[in-house]
Amino acid sequence: MPEIKPEKEILSTEPLQLDAFSLRLKLALAFAVLSLLPFIFIAIRITGMGRYIAELSAKGDLNNSALARAVTEQSNAFIVGSIEFSIVFFILVCAGIIFADRILVGPLYKIITWMRTARENKFAALAPLPVQSGDEWGALGYEIDQSIKYFQEVESRERQIAEEKGEFISVAAHQLRTPLTGLKWTLEVLRDPSTTPESKAKLLDQVSGTTERMVRLVDDVLDVAKIEEGKFGYEYAITDIIGPMQHLVNDFLVVGKSRDVALVFEHDEDALPVYVDVNRVTLAVSNLISNSLDYTHGGGRITLQVERAGRQVRISVQDTGIGISPEDKRRLFTKFYRGESARRMHPDGSGLGLFITRNVALRHGGDVTVESEAGKGSTFSFNVPLEKADMGKVEVSVGNFFASF
């Protein structure tokens, strides 16, 4: 898988240069000014005191030597005390600067460096979060980390969708080319005057099956596209389900006989009204039966069963086919996915049928359940409601294939 490159380089390669008045510098300046404040204050007080002493001595009051000594001692003590206080204050301020830098600016720089590294690596390998503290920086780092992971997830999903689409196009091209080749070659033979009328008739028979296959493939592709866009509409009504299912089984009888697979329809009641889009349900069941036919060997048996289950009706298709391995079961309803043994037995399937069937089940308030044992056979079933009130919550996914998983 080649790396997807944006048309224009979105990310700048140059880091943003911090201007001269970075946060760290501003903080240092503020603390420097603060630490000088006591010195200024003390200097003003000492100057004032000096002026007072000068005034006293001018008046001659300082001739009293005892008072003069006392004043000098007091002022000396004040000066020493002030200097001591200023030094202690300065040390406290320094500690304050370091502390503030540690808790405020330091983590910020760590987050910046971490994001810059992530960006330079195109967010490929995200380093663990640098700030684990429970404070606001920790919260900010967490939010950034989560946002990056969210967009990474979105991007990888988009890439997966793109890959699936690419795979689908190549599968569909192959699938369409094979019947088209059949048509092309058949026309060539029909046009050949040496072809006998008997072989012409035989060819025309064969070719009609081929065109049917193409029509079905194109229908499936369009249905899947509609599901993806959220435009696969449903028209629910109270309708009998037994009649349409009987018709469906009858339609498959010829193919079943040609492959020596018995088709059985089991139902308790002759008519059973349910609240469904009968065309969609018929399509879903038809996909299940045609899958079972493809993966059941001659001599096998397929049973379609319609039975009441409380306020629901359970529709199930059981076969004695090749079964599904546990790992295939997990991806079974993914578009275009085809099990290993399925690909081996029928290389031409499109891998779209079950995706459509599951959408039908979901839109009737249920889901498709699968019971299967490799080599023994599989049972696919889903429920439809008797009345509108019995329908479970219907998840309608619009344009998001992942919302249904």
Next chain:
Amino acid sequence: MSETSATDFSGKSILIIEDDPLLHSLLADKMKQLRDKGVKVFPTMSAEEGLKQAQESKPDLIMLDLVLPTMDGFEFLQRLRAIPGFEKTPVVVLSNLSADTDKERARSLGVIAYMVKADFSLSEISAAVEQILQGKQVSPPKPADGTLTKTPLGYMTYL
């Protein structure tokens, strides 16, 4: 046709491996027209059957489909090349897979030509087969409208 119609291919044989029933019968019927020139045709519907038939009849040319049930065409080629005497048997791939990776993989397994089925008519295929049986270096048939451009590997490529 006038040049090749006189050619005698007696003793030559072709093995066909194609699983799609319609394509199988069309291709087999077309190749059987070469019987008049002495070519024996062995049509088979799976790679397993093809391997067995190849060892029995030692064909001069194998026409191989790639997407086959149980064993695909690539695996067939790997197994065939491992059998003594089949290292150089000419194989023409006739498949509707057209990805470059598939063509490269077939090329690495020593096929002499890779033809995308949908791009050729039965007569073109038949003409190419005749030329290969004559041991000729074959130029790719010209597209009918002359405007189609095909990748070198999309055409018949002789390796």
